[in-house]
Amino acid sequence: MLDSIYIAMTGLHGYEKGLRVISNDTANMNTPGFKRSSLQFSDLFYSSGNTGGQNGQYAGQFGFGLNTLGTVLNFQQGQMQNTGNDLDVAVDGQGLFVLKGEGGSVHYSRDGQFKFNTDGDLVSTTTGERVMGLDATGSLSAISIASLKTSAAKATSTISFSGNLSSTATSQTVGSVTVIDAAGSTHSLSVKLVPVTGNTGSWTVTLQDGTTTVGTGTIGFINGQPDPAHATVSVSYTPGGQAAIPLTLDFSNNVTSFDSGSQSTLAVASQNGVGPGNLTKATFDGTGTLILTYSNGQTAxxxxxxxxxFNSPDAVASVGDNEFEVVDGRAWETGAAGNQGFGSVRSGMVEISNVDLSQEFSDLVIMQRGYQASSQVVSTANDMLTELFAMRGK
Structure with a gap:
């Protein structure tokens, strides 16, 4: 009778653990990157008993109850959920983000809620740990924008023109020719074009800064189209207090010279200089590369x-805060999204918990029934003991 109570108690204890696992799963149904667990059961040891038989003895086996082996993590991918935050990322496929704490401890997580701290380091919003990236040698290094918060100015080197330069015009001036120097300052110049006497289709091009001539050159047209050998003019412009800037005036594309009377449509199409810019956006592409956008239109x-x-579920264990730690380092490998079997990265999204409530509730019913049955065995065995003691007292 006492054995029966002990055996039923192992059932009560085991189903209580099962309820605890289910409780933890359901409590974390909205935790980003959470992975559900399931409890493994096994029967306990057995003892042999003897029963009579025709040819001697049968070896009977009597069990001693229920044993719990431990929990198993389910790494099935959860659904992706849009967050509207460009720094939130999710892994579509295999792979966990690598996080490093202040003490140097390394953890892994499917929770991609990230932000840049005041030092410019990318950190986990949940734990504050630094998010690791790969440097040029493939080694782990912190992801930082400390030196990337601004985009340096780039001096103009090419000014491109488009439109029609009337072949019968006596001169043509193109104003508002913008040139940006290495310091990011903007200068407004002009270009004057005058036909070369006695050489049809040839034009003298003069770049001017106000009334000061910066430089001159010659361009040519053949049947109204730019002559490839004479379609650009090279000059050197020296802004006040700045180093000389080599400039190329390019008339090779989208420029014609047909007779349109005194009207010309020649104008500046573009120039490749940019002023300084501030960081306006940071996001990740599908390979997990940080893409930075600046107010001057540049990207970096x-x-x-x-x-x-990991190659084996035995190599990973939960540590809380949506993170996991390495149990067996031999079963782990590090890489980048899109390579060597690793999944791709989705920016502006997080992976939600993979808890399946319908499955959890089904398991809950099973645990409840098992617990009730075990408690009934305890009650029954206790009643039988009570009857036994009552018989002795008679």
């Missing part, structure tokens, strides 16, 4: 997110 690439992957 930063570090690439590092991802970790």
């Amino acid at each position: 690439k930063g570090s690439r997110l590092a991802l970790g992957r």
Whole structure:
């Protein structure tokens, strides 16, 4: 009778653990990157008993109850959810983000809620740990924008023109020719074009800064189209207090010279200089590369997110805060999104919990029934003991 109570108690204890696992799963149904667990059960040891038989003895086996082996993490991918935050990222496929704490401890997570701290380091919004990327040698390094918050100015080197330069015009002036120097300052120049006497289709091009001539050159047209050998003019412009800027005036594309009377449509199409810019946006592409956008229209690439992957579920364990730690380092490898079996990165999204409530509720019913049955065995065995003691007292 006492054995029966002990055996039923192992059932109560085991189903209580199962309820605890289900409780933890359901409590984290909205936790980003959370992975559900399931409890493994096994039967306990057995003892042999003897029962009579025709040819001697049968070896009977009597069990001693229920044992719990441990929990198993389910790494099935959860659904992707839009957040509207460009720095939130999710891994579509295999891989976990690599996070490093202040003490140097390395953890892994499917929770991609990130932000840049005041030092410019990319950190986990949940734990504050630094998010690791891969440097040029493939080694782990922190992802930082400390030196990338501004975009330097770029001096103009080419000014392109478009439109028609009337072949019968006596002169043509194109104003508002913008030139940006290395310091990012803007200068407004002009270009004057005068036909070359006695050489049809040839024009003298003069770049002017106010009334000061910066430089001159000659361009030519053949049947109204630019002569490839004479379609550009090279000059050197020296802004006040700045170093000389080599400039190319390009008339080779989208420029014609047909007879349109005294009207010409020649104008500046573009110039390739840019002023300084501030960082306006940071996001990640599908390979996990940091893409930075600046107010001057320029973009730059930063570090690439590092991802970790394990080859055996026995090599990983939960540590809380949506993170996991390495149990067996031999079963782990590090890489980047899109390479060597690692998944791609989705920016502006997070992976939500993979908890399946319908499955959890089904398991909950099973645990409840098992617990009720075990408690009934305890009650029944206790009643039988009570009857036994009552018989002795008679």
